[in-house]
Amino acid sequence: MRKCFTCVICPNGCRLEVEADGGTISVTGNLCPRGVEYANEEITDPKRTIASSVLVDGGVMEIASVRLDKAVSKSLIFPIMDVIKALHVAAPVHIGDVIIHDILSSGADLIATRNVEARQ
Amino acid sequence: MASCREDEEGLRMIESRDVVIIGGGPAGLAAAVELDKRGIHDVVLLEREHELGGILRQCIHDGFGLSRFGESLSGPEYAQRFIDEVRERGIEYHTDSTVTSLSPERIVKVVTPSGLYIYKAKAVILAMGCKERSRGSVMIPGERPAGVFTAGTAQAYMNIYNRMPGRSVIILGSGDIGLIMARRLTLEGCSVKAVFEIQDHPNGLDRNISQCLDDYGIPLYLRHTVTDIHGRERLEGVTVSEVDGNMVPIPGTEEYHPCDTLILSVGLRPENDLIKDAGIEIDEKTSGAAVDENLMTSVPGIFSSGNVLHVHDLVDFVSLESERLAAGVASFIGGGLAHDRTLQVIAGNGVAHVVPQHLCSSSAFSLSFRVRSLSSDSVVRVRQGDRVIVEKRHRRLNPAEMVNVDIAAGSIGKEGNVEVEVV
Numbered sequence: 001m002r003k004c005f006t007c008v009i010c011p012n013g014c015r016l017e018v019e020a021d022g023g024t025i026s027v028t029g030n031l032c033p034r035g036v037e038y039a040n041e042e043i044t045d046p047k048r049t050i051a052s053s054v055l056v057d058g059g060v061m062e063i064a065s066v067r068l069d070k071a072v073s074k075s076l077i078f079p080i081m082d083v084i085k086a087l088h089v090a091a092p093v094h095i096g097d098v099i100i101h102d103i104l105s106s107g108a109d110l111i112a113t114r115n116v117e118a119r120q
Numbered sequence: 121m122a123s124c125r126e127d128e129e130g131l132r133m134i135e136s137r138d139v140v141i142i143g144g145g146p147a148g149l150a151a152a153v154e155l156d157k158r159g160i161h162d163v164v165l166l167e168r169e170h171e172l173g174g175i176l177r178q179c180i181h182d183g184f185g186l187s188r189f190g191e192s193l194s195g196p197e198y199a200q201r202f203i204d205e206v207r208e209r210g211i212e213y214h215t216d217s218t219v220t221s222l223s224p225e226r227i228v229k230v231v232t233p234s235g236l237y238i239y240k241a242k243a244v245i246l247a248m249g250c251k252e253r254s255r256g257s258v259m260i261p262g263e264r265p266a267g268v269f270t271a272g273t274a275q276a277y278m279n280i281y282n283r284m285p286g287r288s289v290i291i292l293g294s295g296d297i298g299l300i301m302a303r304r305l306t307l308e309g310c311s312v313k314a315v316f317e318i319q320d321h322p323n324g325l326d327r328n329i330s331q332c333l334d335d336y337g338i339p340l341y342l343r344h345t346v347t348d349i350h351g352r353e354r355l356e357g358v359t360v361s362e363v364d365g366n367m368v369p370i371p372g373t374e375e376y377h378p379c380d381t382l383i384l385s386v387g388l389r390p391e392n393d394l395i396k397d398a399g400i401e402i403d404e405k406t407s408g409a410a411v412d413e414n415l416m417t418s419v420p421g422i423f424s425s426g427n428v429l430h431v432h433d434l435v436d437f438v439s440l441e442s443e444r445l446a447a448g449v450a451s452f453i454g455g456g457l458a459h460d461r462t463l464q465v466i467a468g469n470g471v472a473h474v475v476p477q478h479l480c481s482s483s484a485f486s487l488s489f490r491v492r493s494l495s496s497d498s499v500v501r502v503r504q505g506d507r508v509i510v511e512k513r514h515r516r517l518n519p520a521e522m523v524n525v526d527i528a529a530g531s532i533g534k535e536g537n538v539e540v541e542v543v
Binding site: 005006007008010011013015048049050051052053055061062063065067074077078081085095113114115 | 182281
């Protein structure tokens with residue numbers, strides 16, 4: 001099986017050509033070893049990160065931005081969004097705060113990416 | 121704010137600074153920190169928004185910092201690293217402060233909540249970033265309903281103000297912000313119907329086509345544009361047409377697409393009004409100032425970097441460029457910087473624009489440019505007359521991706537313009 005796709009790990013966006021034959025995979029077009037890792041994952045279990053916002057109670061802003069600290073299985077993206085949409089957190093929120101540890105047993109933490117101080 | 125008295129005639133006293141930085145986004149922040157590291161402490165940074173950080177504040181997706189920090193951060197996190205450093209170093213900055221004029225004598229007028237202030241600086245750094253092209257600048261005819269947004273405005277609505285721009289969305293233009301917003305709107309429950317791009321190639325990075333459109337099954341149509349907008353109060357739909365090789369709509373190809381939201385991601389332009397007012401030479405190709413290898417403009421002591429100089433794809437390169445700029449500013453203040461523009465750098469065959477546009481010395485510098493069209497397995501050549509300075513084969517060249525070439529010290533001769541070309 002031969003597949004072509006764009007590596008999304010960094011802005012180089014390498015065009016990978018992947019030859020998958022049973023258990024072995026050969027990758028060309030990658031500028032770095034992360035391309036091989038990405039290709040393997042893309043064939044077996046494609047993973048992505050997502051970013052969104054959560055509602056903040058009592059903060060100087062209504063929302064704080066959040067992201068996953070590592071990529072999760074693509075199939076978990078919308079279930080995780082449903083969890084994020086239902087969340088409320090209390091101000092203050094600081095960059096790096098873990099909002100949910102191991103969200104939906106994905107192995108990834110949901111972390112805050114913006115400081116939102118408490119309203120005076 | 122620092123003291124500022126009025127004289128008998130009611131005129132503001134002028135405050136002196138070594139450096140005034142206009143703009144507290146990634147370019148201004150990186151320049152401020154680097155100047156401080158180089159021992160230039162008499163600096164003030166002016167930001168018109170209520171917070172530092174610039175456009176990064178609303179870019180909550182990750183992928184920032186891979187070059188600068190070796191990790192993938194969101195925009196607010198990337199900005200905060202520089203903001204924290206500005207604060208820790210005690211660098212003077214003022215927010216809610218809008219610069220209204222800049223003179224060639226490096227006199228900066230700024231309107232603040234506590235009044236008008238005037239600074240006289242030894243050096244001024246222009247770091248105002250860019251603005252989006254709007255419906256007006258791409259001249260889409262039709263009615264004027266609510267529901268037509270630039271991608272950045274929609275991004276601010278969602279990521280800063282917690283407001284959804286709409287539910288059923290068409291995107292015109294395939295710039296990176298439009299692609300990022302396609303994914304963001306989809307994740308929040310909108311139906312993003314399609315992205316239309318007038319050119320024959322996408323404007324955004326390949327990885328964003330892949331992870332923002334392909335992943336969510338959003339179609340991208342090249343050589344298509346919006347030719348009519350329908351709706352009285354709120355947008356009801358748009359007419360989309362195919363275009364020919366000259367980007368002119370082809371009669372008979374019109375298709376109506378119902379939607380309540382049209383998002384425009386049709387390009388960015390340097391925010392160059394102050395630059396024009398100061399009489400600084402502008403490069404019509406970049407719409408930013410024409411600079412030398414130290415990123416100094418045609419006016420001695422006025423420097424420029426980041427998106428107000430030329431629109432970048434990646435913030436990492438904005439930071440790195442601004443850190444290089446700070447080195448030039450530090451030398452200028454120390455009195456040791458040539459500004460005798462003896463040579464020109466020319467965008468040759470296949471090159472849309474190049475920065476810097478002028479050279480004053482043969483010191484090492486970084487050359488940045490964009491190609492005009494997609495090509496594979498082509499060679500980028502930098503030459504002075506017939507002498508090749510750098511030559512490199514590229515697997516793929518894409519107008520959506522800025523190309524950087526480092527030029528070693530001493531490699532440019534005293535005579536002859538330098539030309540960058542694709543062969």
